[in-house]
């Protein structure tokens with residue numbers, strides 16, 4: 233039996249909860265773990281970091297059983313289509329916008345919050361596709377983004393009590409109270425139900441026929457006077473295509489945009505319970521099921537279209553990588569500033585030995601300064617090895633600061649700087665920037681500092697700070713990021 237390399241805890245029956253940050257950068261030899269036969273539960277043979285310790289193992293097992301009998305949240309046919317779109321993004325023929333809450337909560341769930349995130353994403357997409365001329369692949373951090381990895385095992389309450397850190401509503405309550413932080417397996421069922429309700433609403437919203445004017449109005453509202461010119465240019469372009477006899481609003485891509493869901497595959501009992509063996513669906517323009525005949529069967533995680541492995545849990549010889557290597561979905565891999573090229577090649581080999589296009593999105597989160605130095609060696613190594621990846625930029629996670637009064641925030645300037653640096657490094661290396669990954673909400677929260685349309689000051693952070701974990705960009709700040717990305721893509725296409 234293998235023990236956790238970090239804390240020495242046995243892998244079973246209690247997974248290791250040690251919070252490590254970040255995962256080893258690793259230039260070590262490829263460990264033997266993961267070479268054995270894969271099964272949805274083979275991760276249980278490996279150390280699993282950042283997992284809750286459930287006091288009642290039988291109650292957890294009963295919940296897992298129940299979830300395993302529930303219908304899938306998403307369908308492999310949809311997931312397969314996402315993979316094809318990601319393959320296009322890897323080649324520079326599309327671009328990914330992935331965004332949503334840091335942590336979804338039970339309390340703040342409402343049709344208004346789901347709709348606000350959906351509407352923001354569509355407004356961003358309209359601005360980005362106008363500016364870049366590229367199809368934008370829409371992925372929400374939504375309908376399953378409930379579990380949070382934490383840097384510390386404990387946190388202090390306002391009255392000076394040390395209690396277990398909040399790890400997300402799927403695990404326990406955020407109430408600042410020792411008893412409330414005991415993990416409760418019934419919360420997995422509630423998270424599943426909330427995800428199903430969110431997906432139901434997202435599918436309906438994607439089919440609802442909002443008019444172009446509604447989206448350009450939203451861009452005007454969120455972007456303020458600075459975006460008046462952009463809105464006028466989009467309206468002119470629409471008038472022109474309609475004068476040419478093309479009805480944008482009647483077009484299937486506009487009326488029924490493909491919208492995908494994602495979350496960190498952190499809580500492995502939940503992910504396992506939603507992993508199903510089904511026939512690999514046919515893709516548009518291809519069998520997708522192998523060479524002729526009946527489609528082959530494969531394992532698909534039906535909790536989301538794409539799931540990612542976080543910076544703290546991506547150790548090659550640990551449970552999360554073991555779980556992810558066996559599912560057929562696209563996989564995101566977060567990589568922070570300590571990541572070495574050798575490690576990146578090893579994890580690509582482990583998660584995508586066939587080098588399938590659209591399978592891996594490397595989500596770079598290095599910080600506004602470090603990205604200049606740390607990203608080029610990764611780009612060079614992956615290019616030299618001929619590996620297919622989609623390079624995405626998460627400019628949020630290494631740009632978190634605390635104000636003097638202890639509030640976690642992110643200056644929009646730093647977030648923008650990291651994203652701009654990401655584009656510049658790709659331009660210098662001749663590689664393809666494939667996407668951005670943002671923690672954001674359509675609600676006008678005051679969690680990140682700055683922004684052009686209605687700047688948030690340190691004093692106004694308290695006005696509407698709602699995040700359950702990390703600070704999110706509000707609608708105006710997130711639109712500003714999307715417009716900046718669209719401009720960089722436009723420059724790229726003109727080079």
Ligand SMILES: O=C[C@H](O)[C@H](O)COP(=O)(O)O
Pocket residue numbers: 334380381382383384629701702
């Ligand atoms: O969203 C990412 C992590 O869960 C989060 O940044 C952890 O925050 P912490 O460092 O306060 O634990």
Ligand SMILES: C=C(OP(=O)(O)O)C(=O)O
Pocket residue numbers: 334381496541542543544566597629
């Ligand atoms: C935990 C997250 O990020 P990272 O693993 O990059 O810290 C996240 O995106 O929610």
